[in-house]
Amino acid sequence: MTQEQRLKLEEILMRMQKPGRYVGGEQGAVIKDANRVAMRFAMCFPDLYEVAMSHLGIKILYGLLNEREDVWCERVFAPDTDLEAEMRANNIPLYGLESMDSIADFDMIGFSLQYEMCYTTMLNMLDLAGLPVRAADRKGLTPIVVAGGPCVCNAEPIADFVDICLPGEGEEVLPELCDLYLQARSEGCSKEEFLRRAAQIKGVYVPSLYQVEYLEDGRIKEVVALQGAPMPVKKRIVEDLDKVYYPHDIVVPFLDIVHNRAAIEVMRGCIRGCRFCQAGYLYRPNREKSWRTLAQDAMSLCDKTGYEDLGLLSLSTSDYRELEPLLENLLPWTEKNYVGVSLPSLRIDNFSPKLLDYIKKVRKSGLTFAPEAGTQRMRDIINKNITEEEVLNTCRTAFEGGYTSVKLYFMMGLPGETMEDVAGIVHLAQKVVDLFYSIPDRPKGKGVSVTCSVACFVPKPFTPFQFEPQDTRESLQEKQKCLLDTVKSRKININYHDAPVSRWEAVLARGDRRLCAVLESVWKQGGNLEGWNEHFDAARYEKAMEENGLTAAFYANRRREYDEVMPWDHMDYGVTKEFLVREHRRALQEEKTTPNCREKCAGCGANKLMGGGCR
């Protein structure tokens, strides 16, 4: 950025909401001499600062890359609409928060893609940087646009925009990619040559090296790998979490953000196999960190950052086998150092009074559980593996422990769902209310409050429900009405998510490359920050689909046969398609559950990713 631009920017920032989002300078931000690094990396998160800075993954990779003397990694987030308008009007390019330099000249631009509705924000950020959004229009070796995160398990809808995807975990593959880039640059390679070579690294997917052929009805005929690119593309994992890099210092924001705390990652993957949950399959196999490593991580991170809150993160923290030794050893330290500990993601069936004691010791926050469905039949179909009795017992423990409000998460529009199952959500909530008043030593003086948060189910790739149609808009609206009509108590609050966003999320999640043109059109019509309700407009998508001769129903509401070639079938996440088919049959034909990984191996295939099988 020139001095003139910088002065202009500062003047503009004075008029913006929360200017602190846009200036960097926080504790822990890494400043290097731009002239003394070989490579500059823009770590982009296509959302606002408050959301982006809450994400653990980019903090790990930021620390990891900046450990290298030859790389300077900076953070780049989406400006809110007020600043974006000013940046465009005053020709201020998208810049890195550390150097305030335009990222157009950086060597590599990485995007963390956590949910489908951020795709248009990615396009907008590329455009704000002054770069063509289409990979084919960015000719040289600089910059290379890389994407990672769960969305790249099916990167087809963004295949025309990114040069490289990194399926799986980034800690090992990203530095390897940087090394290859530096080598390619010193040899004067073309972009094409670099991409050909990059495709040979395990855990690298180069969309342009795969050609997709379609059938007349729009389904995929086949995907062909070109120029020696691997088929299938294997995701990368870190085998031993006790040996992998973990940051001991992170950027501590000035602003209050969504998750403003020090976080430690207790494990990756999940043993449960809930059939709707993409994370539960994508991050397999389950790997735990030892409690000793975690205690070290926690203490050094809190010391370095001064944070007063510590989060123990994983997909299901109560499944972590060393939780008790970890808490026993950590809590005396956190108490002495005035650090509060939070345990998100607890399961209902192993929520012991002892665990509750631990939680109460640190901070009295609200309790949240996820039964996910209202009836036992439905919970069996989705393999949630909890009973009504367990839900009620947990609530009893909580009420007896002094809690008066619980939050329950549910989904509707699940495969095989009937109106009875939907009403079952409210019936379950009512039982929780009744339970409260049946307890003799319930907390006195206060009523109970049960909040049910009900999301619309979105079928996702690499889950047993990837074959399933999404419920139609009409049906979902009817079910929402049924929910509200069934509520008889004022103690029950129902929140439900908007159906239109879920529908387009479903289209993008299981979309193919023909959606690239759709996304480009949506973005050109103004699509940006669409994860925020106030910025989402379904009409843009409808128009773009029509322009391209496509229908949402083809992607969202169509039952897919087991032998159909899915747009993501050339990606190998460990979990086999045969396993997903088997699980789908068990779910809907047999209404049978599958035991968790520790009780009995279900043969998903992810153990292949570990040298010695699952532990």
Next chain:
Amino acid sequence: MMNVRVFYTKTGRARFISHLDMMRFMTRALKRSGLPVWYTEGFNRHIYTTFALPLSLGFESQCEFMDFRLLPDEFDMQEVADRLNACLTPDIQIKAAAPVGMDPKVITWADFRITFWAQQESDALQQAFRNFCAQSEIVVEKKTKRSLSTVDIAPLMELLDTAFSDENATADLRLAAGNTMNINPNLVLQAFWQHSGLEPVPVQVMRLRVLDKDFQDFA
């Protein structure tokens, strides 16, 4: 136990950090420093801090203050400054630490440097600003929490110095500050642009000193 006051700068990027965010930042810095600070005794125990004369968002400052308590009865003040500085960012740096002296109630004046980025118009702008300040009466509308009133700020301000270069003009201005009467430089600037009829140019404001009624530096 001892009450400690640190004097610090807030410059560069830190000017965009709000007072509330600064308080949270300084609390964490105290925690990182490992200094034996005193925590409140209540249900939600936290480090006790107080800040005199909050600075508006967007201003830089050479004279910010934070008070907190240390558990020991005596402690080396240089060590306080050094250990805190090791935990702060380059834009926020401790200049000195000392046992708490004056009561913030004595604050009466604050000096500011206003930089006008007027490029080749800088000389003319300096003149215009001098003329503006030379008026015997400067009536402005001042918003308080409850009402809107008109105030003559001429007796509440004094132009100390001006200068200019090819890039900018600067004006050092003393303004009433503190609990009873506080004049924000933005109020003066607003009146100036209105009075002069000039097209506003980018402006930076830095607080230079904070003084008591006898023009002694707040310490």
